[in-house]
Amino acid sequence: MVRVTITQVAARAGVSVASASRALNGLVASPETAAKVRDAARELGYVADATAQSLKRGRTLQLGFAVADIGNPVYVEMMAAVEQVVSASGYRLLLSSTGTSSSSVDVVRDLGRGYVDGLILSPLRVTDELLTALAAAPIPFVVLGRLPASADFDTVRADSPTAMRLVVDHLVAQGRRDIAFINGPTDTTPGVMRRDGFIAAVDRYDDLRTRHVDAADFTIAAGYDAALPLLDRPDRPTAVVAANDLIGVGVLRAAEDLGLQVPADLAVTGLDNTELAEVVRPGLTSVDLGAKERGRAAAEMLLARIADDTRPARTVTVPPALVVRGSTSASIPAALQRPEPIDEERAHG
Amino acid sequence: MVRVTITQVAARAGVSVASASRALNGLVASPETAAKVRDAARELGYVADATAQSLKRGRTLQLGFAVADIGNPVYVEMMAAVEQVVSASGYRLLLSSTGTSSSSVDVVRDLGRGYVDGLILSPLRVTDELLTALAAAPIPFVVLGRLPASADFDTVRADSPTAMRLVVDHLVAQGRRDIAFINGPTDTTPGVMRRDGFIAAVDRYDDLRTRHVDAADFTIAAGYDAALPLLDRPDRPTAVVAANDLIGVGVLRAAEDLGLQVPADLAVTGLDNTELAEVVRPGLTSVDLGAKERGRAAAEMLLARIADDTRPARTVTVPPALVVRGSTSASIPAALQRPEPIDEERAHG
DNA sequence: GTGAAAGCGCTAACAT
DNA sequence: ATGTTAGCGCTTTCAC
Numbered sequence: 001m002v003r004v005t006i007t008q009v010a011a012r013a014g015v016s017v018a019s020a021s022r023a024l025n026g027l028v029a030s031p032e033t034a035a036k037v038r039d040a041a042r043e044l045g046y047v048a049d050a051t052a053q054s055l056k057r058g059r060t061l062q063l064g065f066a067v068a069d070i071g072n073p074v075y076v077e078m079m080a081a082v083e084q085v086v087s088a089s090g091y092r093l094l095l096s097s098t099g100t101s102s103s104s105v106d107v108v109r110d111l112g113r114g115y116v117d118g119l120i121l122s123p124l125r126v127t128d129e130l131l132t133a134l135a136a137a138p139i140p141f142v143v144l145g146r147l148p149a150s151a152d153f154d155t156v157r158a159d160s161p162t163a164m165r166l167v168v169d170h171l172v173a174q175g176r177r178d179i180a181f182i183n184g185p186t187d188t189t190p191g192v193m194r195r196d197g198f199i200a201a202v203d204r205y206d207d208l209r210t211r212h213v214d215a216a217d218f219t220i221a222a223g224y225d226a227a228l229p230l231l232d233r234p235d236r237p238t239a240v241v242a243a244n245d246l247i248g249v250g251v252l253r254a255a256e257d258l259g260l261q262v263p264a265d266l267a268v269t270g271l272d273n274t275e276l277a278e279v280v281r282p283g284l285t286s287v288d289l290g291a292k293e294r295g296r297a298a299a300e301m302l303l304a305r306i307a308d309d310t311r312p313a314r315t316v317t318v319p320p321a322l323v324v325r326g327s328t329s330a331s332i333p334a335a336l337q338r339p340e341p342i343d344e345e346r347a348h349g
Numbered sequence: 350m351v352r353v354t355i356t357q358v359a360a361r362a363g364v365s366v367a368s369a370s371r372a373l374n375g376l377v378a379s380p381e382t383a384a385k386v387r388d389a390a391r392e393l394g395y396v397a398d399a400t401a402q403s404l405k406r407g408r409t410l411q412l413g414f415a416v417a418d419i420g421n422p423v424y425v426e427m428m429a430a431v432e433q434v435v436s437a438s439g440y441r442l443l444l445s446s447t448g449t450s451s452s453s454v455d456v457v458r459d460l461g462r463g464y465v466d467g468l469i470l471s472p473l474r475v476t477d478e479l480l481t482a483l484a485a486a487p488i489p490f491v492v493l494g495r496l497p498a499s500a501d502f503d504t505v506r507a508d509s510p511t512a513m514r515l516v517v518d519h520l521v522a523q524g525r526r527d528i529a530f531i532n533g534p535t536d537t538t539p540g541v542m543r544r545d546g547f548i549a550a551v552d553r554y555d556d557l558r559t560r561h562v563d564a565a566d567f568t569i570a571a572g573y574d575a576a577l578p579l580l581d582r583p584d585r586p587t588a589v590v591a592a593n594d595l596i597g598v599g600v601l602r603a604a605e606d607l608g609l610q611v612p613a614d615l616a617v618t619g620l621d622n623t624e625l626a627e628v629v630r631p632g633l634t635s636v637d638l639g640a641k642e643r644g645r646a647a648a649e650m651l652l653a654r655i656a657d658d659t660r661p662a663r664t665v666t667v668p669p670a671l672v673v674r675g676s677t678s679a680s681i682p683a684a685l686q687r688p689e690p691i692d693e694e695r696a697h698g
Numbered sequence: 699g700t701g702a703a704a705g706c707g708c709t710a711a712c713a714t
Numbered sequence: 715a716t717g718t719t720a721g722c723g724c725t726t727t728c729a730c
Binding site (some may be wrong): 008045047048050051054055060062070071073077078079080083084087092093094095096097104109110112113114138160180220249256275277279280282 | 351352394396398399400402403404408409411419420423425426428429432433441442443444445446458461462463464474487569597605608624625628629630
């Protein structure tokens with residue numbers, strides 16, 4: 001198929017390209033001209049070239065979403081929410097996976113190339129290098145995740161301290177006094193936030209025994225490996241707080257392999273409230289950190305920033321919600337542990 | 350930050366924009382000029398504008414990935430594989446979610462706007478309208494999924510018939526003779542392919558009893574709802590073949606709620622071999638349809654097509670692999686297959 | 699090897 | 715309301 005330009009449309013309609021452009025964009029044009037141009041465009045199968053429009057208009061109608069780990073269910077949920085808002089606003093979504101922290105900086109640097117009008121960035125680690133790059137970013141952006149107080153950027157974040165308080169209070173209410181925290185890598189922002197949150201949460205009690213283990217990664221396998229030695233000893237804890245659901249499932253598996261009954265012998269909690277928490281048995285008590293809400297909020301914030309780049313930087317914090325399942329509470333009836341009735345978001349795509 | 354153009358770089362280097370362009374792109378240039386230009390670019394923080402380059406070069410270095418349901422773990426896996434290949438080849442990945450079949454057509458039509466150099470499309474339903482739009486597509490594309498034989502397009506697909514044979518043979522080998530198939534919606538391509546595959550697979554035996562149920566959707570909830578009435582009766586089947594893992598997990602939940610032991614009372618299989626199959630208890634026997642391989646193959650095929658648009662259309666079929674877990678085989682160690690019973694007595698003791 | 703100039707396809711002044 | 719013209723920022727002939 002041959003590419004048809006506005007020049008050809010104009011020629012066929014017998015008007016100038018300017019008139020053709022105006023007619024096609026619904027600007028001033030006599031009804032007569034408008035009709036001729038519309039017909040010519042239709043007959044020729046004309047569609048405006050996006051690149052040329054972008055160059056001329058100075059905006060691409062593209063937004064970027066840079067995320068450390070596509071594949072992590074939490075990011076997938078965010079991405080889906082972002083995509084929805086973005087496409088509903090007439091923008092296209094550009095995805096980039098930034099495995100390492102340095103490539104995250106690369107993404108920000110690349111912003112100068114002008115292929116997106118804005119960026120949502122969810123960095124695993126916030127380095128000074130990244131902050132510097134962001135401060136110099138030539139286009140609007142929103143950061144998903146915690147930033148140092150000194151960084152005055154648009155941000156959407158979860159509330160780890162509250163999440164950890166919810167979890168710890170719940171476990172204490174269930175009579176647990178010996179609580180281990182299995183964290184992911186502490187050189188990541190979530191790792192630090194969740195650790196600090198846990199410490200602050202347990203510090204409000206003075207009759208708790210606590211211990212800390214770092215899993216090698218925020219994965220099931222790493223959670224399993226970290227839990228096994230912790231649980232395979234006489235003085236094992238009576239509860240484990242996992243830094244995310246994947247680690248939590250690893251803990252459940254380790255308990256299973258050691259013949260421990262959950263929750264009788266051991267209570268386990270996760271974080272993120274992914275579908276995984278709903279699906280495993282016993283169901284994994286978890287805290288919903290509002291991935292979907294964060295994605296939506298970030299996308300809307302970015303659009304608002306694009307519309308008005310003078311507004312002061314904002315930070316939105318999405319409140320967490322505890323979801324109790326069988327891994328901490330034997331009183332949850334089996335019937336409540338089955339899948340949520342429906343997920344309409346997905347059904348309607 | 351102000352946008353710096355090649356004109357400014359050229360001015361600073363004391364050369365023409367043409368020379369600057371050549372130097373920056375590693376074309377002919379005296380070492381002297383090259384150095385001056387490079388220095389000027391660095392000092393000014395110059396990065397070439399992607400839109401202008403695209404317009405001039407006639408290619409955007411962007412590829413599209415259009416998928417019906419971001420959020421479905423299978424597509425996420427594909428997407429991650431696609432992203433890897435695409436970004437490694439210097440392209441950016443543009444994501445579009447095409448909930449309905451009609452928006453899938455819209456995506457193809459939009460190809461004429463020229464904001465991508467190629468498209469990977471994974472349509473849930475292949476309509477004539479879509480095929481027509483594809484036939485008229487102005488740029489290269491690859492379809493992920495089965496197409497009618499009449500459509501001579503580049504395609505990557507799974508092998509549902511073989512997958513179903515693997516599953517059925519396995520169940521028969523386990524002594525199951527009464528096998529129910531719980532499908533997703535049959536107005537989708539996967540729905541049709543999996544149904545036909547199942548029928549062909551069981552037709553090779555003449556001592557099987559089979560039945561068919563359609564779940565409302567390829568989801569856990571729909572699988573649960575479809576399984577419940579099927580299993581809650583004296584003449585329930587001894588095995589259920591689910592059309593994907595999500596439905597399979599729904600079946601496991603239904604069996605659990607009805608007090609059926611899996612696999613003793615009922616064998617269950619899924620399809621796709623997502624992480625879910627690994628994580629539930631008992632583990633869900635499933636067939637790996639090679640989502641990652643399909644994503645990678647599709648991306649590579651698209652790049653090859655872009656490089657040479659005269660090559661004949663190809664179809665790559667990724668072979669499936671059976672992964673046996675506790676939901677069909679009692680010989681899988683007990684610790685790995687038994688659901689955790691909710692033991693209320695223990696809660697007191 | 700280098701510079702002047704054309705032009706990718708489009709929009710937006712600016713005249714008329 | 716319409717046409718002419720000047721670019722958006724870049725690459726690439728084409729002369730020299």
